Amino acid sequence: MITPYDVAKVRADFPILHRLVNGKPLTYLDNANTTQKPQSVIDAVTDFYTTYNANIHRASHLLGELATRAYEEARVKVQTFLHAADAHEIIYVRNATEGVNLVAQTYGRRNIHAGDEIILSTMEHHANIIPWQLLCAETGAKLRIIPINDAGELMMDEYAKLLSERTKFVGIVHMSNALGTINPIKQVIEMAHAYGVPVLVDAAQSAYHMPIDVQELDCDFLVFSGHKLYGPTGIGVLYGKRALLEEMPPWQGGGDMIATVTFEETTFNEIPYKFEAGTPHIDGAIGLGAAIDYLAGLGMDKISTYENELMAYGTDLLTAVPGLRMIGTARAKASVYSFVLDGIHPYDIGTVLDQEGIAIRTGQHCAHPVMQRFGVPATVRASLGLYNTREELDTLVRGLHTAREIFGE
Amino acid sequence: MTAEVLSEALTIDKAQEEIVEEFDYLGDWTERYKHIADLGRKLPPFPEDQRLEENKVKGCQSQVWLSGHLNGKQIVFDADSDALIVRGLIALALRVYSGRTPEEILSTPPEFINKIGMSEHLSANRANGLQAVIKQIKRYAVAFQARTETE
Structure with a gap:
């Protein structure tokens, strides 16, 4: 029998995902940095x-x-x-x-x-x-x-x-x-x-x-x-x-x-x-x-399939944001959206997203040669884990629009 | 513009109070950040001959420059950052600390930062710009104080 991937059930296993950050529900998109822990690990x-x-x-x-x-x-x-x-x-x-x-x-x-x-x-x-x-x-x-x-x-x-x-x-x-x-x-x-x-x-x-x-x-x-x-x-x-x-x-x-x-x-x-x-x-x-x-228990192949679908959804959503340039557009790609937004410093974007309860990473990601290769001082990086949802990617994009509103002239 | 006028007209404590009052009128955080971004845009340009490696403030996720020179008994600071929020916060810090004597600088903690709800920018996070800038301002004050004492 094939059991479908139930992300709501998965999220229930991770206690930290239910806390608030700056008064907003946590949107954790910094998984490439570190991931959250299920109750069974704790x-x-x-x-x-x-x-x-x-x-x-x-x-x-x-x-x-x-x-x-x-x-x-x-x-x-x-x-x-x-x-x-x-x-x-x-x-x-x-x-x-x-x-x-x-x-x-x-x-x-x-x-x-x-x-x-x-x-x-x-x-x-x-x-x-x-x-x-x-x-x-x-x-x-x-x-x-x-x-x-x-x-x-x-x-x-x-x-x-x-x-x-x-x-x-x-x-x-x-x-x-x-x-x-x-x-x-x-x-x-x-x-x-x-x-x-x-x-x-x-x-x-x-x-x-x-x-x-x-x-x-x-x-x-x-x-x-x-x-x-x-x-x-x-x-x-x-x-x-x-x-x-x-x-x-x-x-x-x-x-x-x-x-x-x-x-x-x-x-x-x-x-x-x-x-x-x-x-x-x-x-x-x-x-x-x-x-x-x-x-x-979840199955690595099922996790992979779920994350890839989510990844595609987010790629479409993010590339539609005006002024957004994706750094890294490989055909074979997973989990990571690294990007810059026209005229806005990644640090400023990170600051605004944090206010919205969205955790992402900004900076050079311990990969200075990559930043040099693409001629950018730093990027914003949102990265997916097995508990992320489409709604969270919608929240991310809303946060980017807020940043554009604050920092655009 | 305003930064210079205000710092000449106000004592260091008054300058802090005025910033706090200014922010009291603002609404939610988006308004605060918009205001900070505005202050950042209005920060006077950084003198290009001062854009030196030695004037780069270490320990910031954004690039930050700070230089200070003595004008009579007061230290005048110029600063810059490539991140707008950091530029705006620096503009606030300069309103408080630029054009002050080393004694004034060293005896005045940056209380306005907490009071305007920007304390996360003074956190222990190493990526933080404002923390490093204020430390550097205080280092200038210590250095100039030592120099004026030996003269």
Whole structure:
């Protein structure tokens, strides 16, 4: 039986959506920044602290056993969510940013040297630029950048030209946070693999909008953040192929990541524990597991279909606003409306929308190269989540008309 | 125009009171923002030779410039922003703080901002323009005070 997507029922699961902001009902359209949490995620975290809080992997008592089990069960949920071959390929990190840094500092330091090249794209979030810049400064490797066209799409023919024997790594965003573009990452990966080059996929924006299958993509690494996936902040995931992770040196040292320690020598634990030094974000992992359960309950394919319909509705509505220029008009696009309004500073628009209870983001979205590419100092960004409605997009457009009224001469 | 006339005619406290009274006459928030946008449009042009990296106020989501120079015992400020709301708020801040002595500036908290219902513009949010501008105005006052004391 096919159950239709019931957005009213979905909204009822998110307590924060029922509060007022500046006396108006909250219209939350800042999902690319972070998403709101369903009651089940809040309950999972509360339940951990209320009924079985203990440290994991080292306690000899029942609570420790329960906590360890919940933490490891959440890892299996992530594995299932990403369709990974093995739960040990799932490493808990703080966020997508930390995942990229981990790969740059371990795989990168060991395998990338002076004269080698790392390929990224113009539309990367700073999280997938700076860690590689730091590595380049340390090793003498160089960054090569795939350009994007006026629609905000990756120029694949240019990518083909950049690939060479010197290429040692490719880092690519699955979906742009500043443009909404969905990149053809399967093709990006295939082309890199033809040169024997591993690929890291930044799935921070895509993971909560569409199903992801790391085996089907054949990506070598993939990162995402829990807080964008309707889960807690401070927990994220690095997926890596087992063979690569096993070969990589550890990054941070400390408890839980070791097998035996003497002052002369330490042998390290197995993956994933080799990369999880110290007491981790236990409640974060449990909350992330609950978020994945929630998404699985709705079905990622159904969420994706609903959001795409909503996206099309909003695109028509926004492009009809006089003076509005959409930044990023890729054919394959999800969730994100990044735009400028003639003669009105994005900050001014944000200020007016806030008065109307509408939460959006204004600025450069941690993607300065994208702003430079399109010659805009900043944009207004409205971004959709699984609980947004057509009525909310109507409210957004009304808010933009109010801004035009206030700031137009 | 009005900014200069008023600041010459009024004490720093009177200038704040006058702003508060002016806003009391305004209706809902759209009217307030319209008025602020108007003030922003009327802010005197920023001297182009002062549009320097060192005069850029850090920590604003919009671009903000502020420069100050001593005129007798008073500090005169010029400021600009590419966001109209921020320009308008800056215009208000200059009505209070421009053409004042360092002592006056340092002993006067920007109470008008709360009283006209713009306190969110003084929040801890790092993207906030007005907060950074007022901090910078106070830094000028401290610097000029130190300079006049050593002279």
